[in-house]
Amino acid sequence: MLALKRLAFPPIMHHLSPAAYRPPGGRHGRNPKNAACIRAEAFLYWAPMEELPGARFAHSSEAEFARILDFYGIRWAYEPRSFPLRWDKQGHVVESFSPDFYLPDFDLYLELTTLKQSLVTRKNRKLRRMRELYPHVRVKIFYGRDYRSLLAKYDLHPAPTR
C-alpha cells in the first residue's frame, strides 16, 4: 500500500484560511437548510494537516490511481475535504461526500468507482446533491474501466478494458 502523499497545504487554503472554514459551534456547523448554495460552502468542515492520521488508501484501486497520477507527474491529495450534503434538525451533518482525490493543478475532485451498479447509483446521487450545493466545485466520477485503461496504456498493469 502506498502511504498518503500530502500537498504542502490542503487545497482549501488556496482560497481561505482554515479558520474561515471552521463552522461556528464546532465541526458540524449549523443547519443551513434554507441557506443559499454559496452559504453552504461556508459549512464545509476542514481537517487541518496535523489532525490527519497517517492515512492509507481505503481501496487498492485508489492506490493504483495514485500511481497513475505519479506516473504523469500530476499533484494530488487524497480525500482532503468533506462536503456535507445533509443535516439533521440540530444542524449535525448526517451525510457527507469526500471525493477520493483532489488535483490542485486542475482544481478538480475525482471520485473513483467500480462498475458495481449499486455503488454507482449511490455515488451518482451524492454527486447530484453535491453539485446542487456546491455548484462552483468541479467534481467528476472516474470509473474503474477508465483508470484500468490508463494503467494498460504504458503497461503499468494488465487491463481488461479501455
Next chain:
Amino acid sequence: MSAPPVAEVLLSEEQIQERVRALAADISRDYAGQDLLLVTVLKGGFYFLADLTRALDLPVAIDFMAISSYRGDKGHSGAVRLIKDLDEELTGRHVLLVEDIIDTGLTASYLLRTLAARDPADLAICTLLERTARRIVPTLPIRYRGFEVPDAFLVGYGLDYRQHYRNLPYIGVLSPRSKDGT
C-alpha cells in the same frame, strides 16, 4: 486471418481518410512558410502520422517519442521514463503533437510539459479522436481534431487491444466478449 472481434465499425476507412485529408489541408494552410515538426508517441499515433504527413502540402519533419513506466523494487511504477526521446531540436520551431486519441488528457498534458520545456516557437495538438467523457485535464491546446468518439473500447488505425488490431484500416468498437477473454 480470422475476423477481428469488432462489434461495430465506428469509423470506416473512407471516413478516416477523408477527415485526415481535411485536417492536412487545414495544417498546410496554417503552417505555410513555417518550419513545422510533427511529433507522435509510439505506438498508437504512427498510422495517423503517416497518413497525415503524406496528405500535407508542406515540407515537414517528423519525430517520435516512446514512453514507459519505471518499475521499482516492488513492481510499483514511478516516474515516466522516456525510452525513446526526440532526435530533432525543438528550439524556435513550430511543433505539432500528433495523437491517435485524447481521453483523460493526462498523457497529452505530460507530453506538452516535456516539449514546452525545450522552447519551441509554438506548440499545439492534432488528435484524430477525442473522447471528452473521460477528460481530467480541462484545457489542452487542441488545434485540430478529427472526430469526437463515444466512451467505448476502440481498436484499429493505431488503437490496440493487448497490442493487436492496430493495423485495422478502420476504427471499431471491440466486442465485449473479447474483453472478457471469451
